Amino acid sequence: MNINSVVGLVLGITVVLVTAAMGGQGLRGFLDLHAFLIVIGGCTSAVILAVDLHDLLRVPRILRMLFGGPPDYKGIVERLTKFSEIARRDGLLALEAAVNELEDETFRKGLQMAIDGTSSEDINKFFEAHMAVAEKDNEHGKRIIECYEKWAPSFGLLGTLQGLILMLQNLSDPDTIAPSMGVAMVATFYGAFVAFMLGGPLANKMQRSYDNEHHKHQIIKDGITAIQHGENPRILEERLSIYL
């Protein structure tokens, strides 16, 4: 669980609600169906148009990834050091038992390949293919969130323009100008909220999560190659500890 993601999100929404209520009139003035429809509905439509069905279906996985914590780098390095000791003492085949305990699929597959005697070059190719696919996936997933960051203010503007155009063209009672303008501006407010409190930070977080993932696979790849070459566990640990 990524504790600061939750704290940041809850705190941010609280700050926006509290400051909105500081005017002394509660939050009623900020609830507007029209603004909600154009910002959330319009922007989501644009996103649906902009991406592949395959990307949309991966949104739940993206959200889970955003709120999952960073990998346990230290545990991975310790495990790799232990595996290295076992391999040096009892041979690569002695790792067979340990393989099934591994949760990370890429780690498991990569280690299995080493045990099976796959060439070091082929294991590298396997990791690089995996990392290239993960990069593409991250890129497509991040683009969804970035679309909200980029387009939500625009749909807020569209909503405010709709309100202003109608208000200005049908001016019967001057007393309604100000309230109508106030309502029209709620769409801009929604757009800014979605873009800057949700879209921007989540897109950043997504890139950060991908960096973590990439970093983890880099460590695993380096470790498995070293185990295969029968490198000294002490040296392996020291070398990998630069990454921590």
Added chain:
Amino acid sequence: MNINSVVGLVLGITVVLVTAAMGGQGLRGFLDLHAFLIVIGGCTSAVILAVDLHDLLRVPRILRMLFGGPPDYKGIVERLTKFSEIARRDGLLALEAAVNELEDETFRKGLQMAIDGTSSEDINKFFEAHMAVAEKDNEHGKRIIECYEKWAPSFGLLGTLQGLILMLQNLSDPDTIAPSMGVAMVATFYGAFVAFMLGGPLANKMQRSYDNEHHKHQIIKDGITAIQHGENPRILEERLSIYL
């Protein structure tokens, strides 16, 4: 057929129309010939000036590509695996019959080259030349759509400025100020709609479609090279399945 492109486009337009009509005065206030002319006409003129005739003539193909679905990666991998089995069993020449069934032109040509005994290096060159040309084509096509995304708001601004300049310079009746401003703002509304509901998402989609195309050719290239080298069908399938 790319179902989510159609859903996103129809939904988005519906949302904008519904929210526009929520003011209770129908859509009349949003219909304006002046705004239409300056945004659509002006922006299209700028695009015509900005690109080559050759690019303009490819617009229908671009639109078809945007609403065509993603490639059937799985089918391609299955087919490549099957071809690999045939080639191992009966030799490359046995694929001659299968070649003509292939719809994808690059697939067909590439496989034919393998059957004809073209060197692996020359086949790679063929695919790379094709992919480089496709990248250029995609870039030029995407630029057309991006121009609408980038310039439509500017032409909306030009239209609104035209309206405001005339309105302010010729102020005979104060009662007409507000409606005139409302009309002038319709151009900004059109510009924002074209840029953010159409231009932005379609440019994104175009890049996505190109990524798919590139991905497909990568798989085919890898597969044909493997078939040529008589790689084991089981290993080929496993290796290609990383891409799925």
Added chain:
Amino acid sequence: MNINSVVGLVLGITVVLVTAAMGGQGLRGFLDLHAFLIVIGGCTSAVILAVDLHDLLRVPRILRMLFGGPPDYKGIVERLTKFSEIARRDGLLALEAAVNELEDETFRKGLQMAIDGTSSEDINKFFEAHMAVAEKDNEHGKRIIECYEKWAPSFGLLGTLQGLILMLQNLSDPDTIAPSMGVAMVATFYGAFVAFMLGGPLANKMQRSYDNEHHKHQIIKDGITAIQHGENPRILEERLSIYL
């Protein structure tokens, strides 16, 4: 002659003029010496400051290039195929007569080098040096146009600010506020027109023209190398036709 450049430019200016006149007061309201001076004069001064004299002197050549059509790729490929046939039949020296007919200087020089027996490597170097210089030239030329795209709206803003500052500080007659604001906004209008109807599209076009030029030299380079190696004209034609 690049027909769509001319069509786009004429159409765009027509659209802006027609929509401006749709207010029913002609174009008088859009003619303002002050706005013209600050946008055109200011922006041009900034450009003069920003670039080298050498770049400024190349502006006429840039404009000629923008309105010249794309290269005749097909004619070039046909010519290269013909040259290839002659060289295979009668030797490279038989091309001596054809060289002088070539209009393209780089084509002529490159072919002459091949006839003179210059090594394939040196011919490649010659083309690459030419293409690198052409890229730099294009970059410097495009930067001039991009400056207009980037700065014209800013000088429009400067002009409008000048108008507003004076108008607000010297408010004797309230009736003059609106017309003065209208006049002040003409500068913004000019800036937007120069940036979005001229600067943006022309900068795009320039990049496109450079892409064409680069593409052409790529084809010529490939063709001459193939002729030198005595490649089969049929294969050469097929290989070059991917570029079309």
Added chain:
Amino acid sequence: MNINSVVGLVLGITVVLVTAAMGGQGLRGFLDLHAFLIVIGGCTSAVILAVDLHDLLRVPRILRMLFGGPPDYKGIVERLTKFSEIARRDGLLALEAAVNELEDETFRKGLQMAIDGTSSEDINKFFEAHMAVAEKDNEHGKRIIECYEKWAPSFGLLGTLQGLILMLQNLSDPDTIAPSMGVAMVATFYGAFVAFMLGGPLANKMQRSYDNEHHKHQIIKDGITAIQHGENPRILEERLSIYL
């Protein structure tokens, strides 16, 4: 101590306060709890959401780095030259005593590796791993500051929108419009101050500090390699002096 960081920061805040007080009404008009909460609280929440806990914990180190001065390049080059002389005269082992005096950890570790007879290639790998990790760290740290630069104006806008929406929707006394607008604009003011007086310059400074760090390690790496190879101290000094 980075003297110009302190001067720039103090001077900048002074300028903003003095110009604010030039209106003759002191600074009271610029103190607003609502604006402070939404800009500082909202933006900090967004940052917490956007990054990893690990990055947040490194903020004190980042600030220390921003206000620490640039490395003493000259001293490093002199030290490397001296080490080079010792190594040529008395052998690499004679440097053992000098190693412990070195404050810079990477310098110390790298030199120790050279004394221990580690291969030149492995020392290079060690420095490159260190520099790659430092680059990642810098990137993640800079992103925190850049988030303030990028999002603070947006949260200022959110605050101003909150004020305007409430003010416009609840217009009982026309005399309160102007003061309410003035208060609402304080949020925009805060956002602009945080972004442009703090975020922007500090992000720039961070990149500059990283460039210095990178530069220093480059010099140390080059120097240690040269010492290992027994290069002439005179030539080493001259070569390194290009970097000064």
Added chain:
Amino acid sequence: MNINSVVGLVLGITVVLVTAAMGGQGLRGFLDLHAFLIVIGGCTSAVILAVDLHDLLRVPRILRMLFGGPPDYKGIVERLTKFSEIARRDGLLALEAAVNELEDETFRKGLQMAIDGTSSEDINKFFEAHMAVAEKDNEHGKRIIECYEKWAPSFGLLGTLQGLILMLQNLSDPDTIAPSMGVAMVATFYGAFVAFMLGGPLANKMQRSYDNEHHKHQIIKDGITAIQHGENPRILEERLSIYL
């Protein structure tokens, strides 16, 4: 002397002053101490915070470079051709006399190295180190100017916000609203002027000057290498003339 830099700068300032005075009230309305302090003082403080002392001390050199003309490429090529003839006829040592006449330090050092019999590879390294350092220097210098381009409008906005906030909160006499707004907008005007008439063009010019410098060193490097290899002066001249 870079004639068009001076012409552009003088012309640009003249255009802004003339258009400001076209309102018929002279330039008094545009002189404002408050706006000057916040834009020039605030932005300069931000720059001082953003860079290293070392970069600030190089500002005079940067300005000199901006107004110095482009290198005399033709003279350099002629000189290299002449040196090449001398070296072919009388040997490299015969260039000893010519070395001291060279004003360009890098040219002198590089040629001296060639005369001293330094290997071609080491001379290349020397030039590349010099060019890498020059690129870094250019980057840091340009960043100072770009900060003015980027932040000056923001400080103009800060100044205008200060004016508006005070004006709106302390509205005793409605007649003072407009003039106060006019004064507040002068800060925006200053910010725009600094950014778009000075910062933008000078940053562009700086990049251009660096490109020239880089180009010059490229020619000198190529020429010295050719002289060392005893290349034919005719061929050298022809090859270098592509760069002109």
